[in-house]
Amino acid sequence: MNAALSPLRLGPLTIDFPVVLAALAGYSDLPYRTICRELGAPFATTEVMLDKFLLQEGKLRRHLLRSDAGDHPVGGQIMGADPAIMARAAVILRDLGFDAIDLNFACPVKKVVSRKRGGHMMADPEGTLEVIRAVRDAVPDRPLMIKLRKSFALGDEACEAFWTISRGAWAAGADAICVHARAVGQMYKGQADWAFLRRVKEAFPDRTIIGSGDVRTPADALRMFGETGVDGIAAARGAIGNPWFFRQVGDLASGREMTAPTLAEQRAVMERHFALAVELYGEQKATFVMRHFGISYGRMHPHAKRIRMAFVAVRSAAEWRAVLDEHYAGETVPAV
Ligand SMILES: Cc1cc2nc3c(=O)[nH]c(=O)nc-3n(C[C@H](O)[C@H](O)[C@H](O)COP(=O)(O)O)c2cc1C
Structure with a gap:
């Protein structure tokens, strides 16, 4: 438990330290989640999984879905556009023992977006809300997390889709929204818009908002908390190759000297x-x-x-x- 940072609330689940390991394709597999947990990450999410693959037996399903007794609490992240398939995939995650369900509406990869999944959903707020409602109805008994980007198109400063989806998500019973403060069209380039994160937190003061984007160092994490007021941070590129990241944020937040691993x-x-x-x-x-x-x-x-x-x-x-x-x-x- 860290005295300087408040716990993170995910519906009925309380995570005692608010900096978690983000969903990271190619990285947040069971071995790396285990390593990060052993060094202070209190919560971690799987790599994104295509909903329909969860409905099939196979190698992909076996590896990506692997968890174990020490790997808790853990979020399982799925991506898709068909409400019924997403709902079935969420039930499978719940039945396999995942502690939270995370829906990815943020992935900017061209092949994904062109198939109308992931980040494409930021251009289809109504379709996105149908998916959220279907998953919530199918799995009412696990925290539901939503991963969004700020907008679909770069330059869309009104971010109307974001506001429509987020309001609808709360109304549908979502427990937390993780906001990657870039447009889908931006991929991972340019600066993340932390002022947007602040606006989101101001708009939803009683909801759980997890910030994402440009948290490269432990000091960045504290700066994001201070500048935006988000409740939690999903550490992504900053934690790739630095599983000590979580311990280091804890050190800094408590006023201790930040130690680097020998x-x-x-x-x-x-x-x-x-x-x-x-x-x-x-x-x-x-x-x-x-x-x-x-x-x-x-x-x-x-x-x-x-x-x-x-x-x-x-x-x-x-x-x-x-x-x-x-x-x-x-x-x-x-x-x-
Ligand atoms: C290699 C890589 C893989 C990623 N995979 C996922 C993923 O599977 N699911 C997801 O929601 N976000 C994924 N992301 C996005 C991150 O979780 C995060 O939102 C993004 O990198 C912004 O944070 P950062 O600037 O601190 O890295 C990925 C990012 C990277 C760099």
């Missing part, structure tokens, strides 16, 4: 992460996944560029471990 600590966490990935994926796939993570972890290392190059060249588990042996043997404390 190389020995980084190595221990990376080794544990590798072992968890092997458990989930088997060694071959884990090596591929962990090459990707190794590159991200590398940014915590004093010689980030060198580490990046070393992980990019990795082709086997033995080579992955050799990078640790070569570069993570010292005890140097990297600068934060």
Whole structure:
């Protein structure tokens, strides 16, 4: 429990620290959620999953849906446009033990938007509300979270769709809205509009608003709380490769000195992460996944560029471990 930041309310669920691990395709799988939790993340969300894949048995479903006893509370995130399919997918998540249902209306990936899913829904407020209502009706007994962007089109400063969807979502019984303060058309570029987050919080003072966008450092998180008044923050790119992020925000918020992980600590966490990935994926796939993570972890290392190059060249588990042996043997404390 952190004295300086208030708990985060997700309907009946209270999360005792308000900085959570965002839904991150390619990153917020069970192994990384476990690592982040062990370092202070109180809540985490799966990678986005296509609703119809949840209705099918298969490899994708098995990996993306994997959770375990330590992985709670956890949100399961789904994406789709058909209210009936989304509702069935939400029921499956609930029955599998997910603690909260998260609906993604924010994904800007072209292939997704062109198929009228994800961020496309920001251009279809009525369709979005039908999905929200169907899911709420189907799963009345779990917190319902909605992920929105500020608008669909870049330059749409009225953000009418946002206001229509958010008001309708509260009326339908949603428990929290996570706002990525960029337009769908902006993808991940340009600055996130924190003034918009402030407007949203002012418009819905008694509702749970989770802010997202440009929280790259622990100091950014405190600044977002201060400037916008949001109730929670979904740490995304700032937490990729820095699972210590959550602990660091807690340190800063409590007025303690923010500690950076030593190389020995980084190595221990990376080794544990590798072992968890092997458990989930088997060694071959884990090596591929962990090459990707190794590159991200590398940014915590004093010689980030060198580490990046070393992980990019990795082709086997033995080579992955050799990078640790070569570069993570010292005890140097990297600068934060
Ligand atoms: C690699 C990557 C994958 C993402 N995957 C998801 C996802 O599956 N679901 C989701 O709601 N948002 C996803 N996002 C968006 C983030 O959760 C977050 O809203 C966005 O990155 C803005 O925060 P940031 O500027 O602090 O990174 C993803 C972002 C990135 C960079």
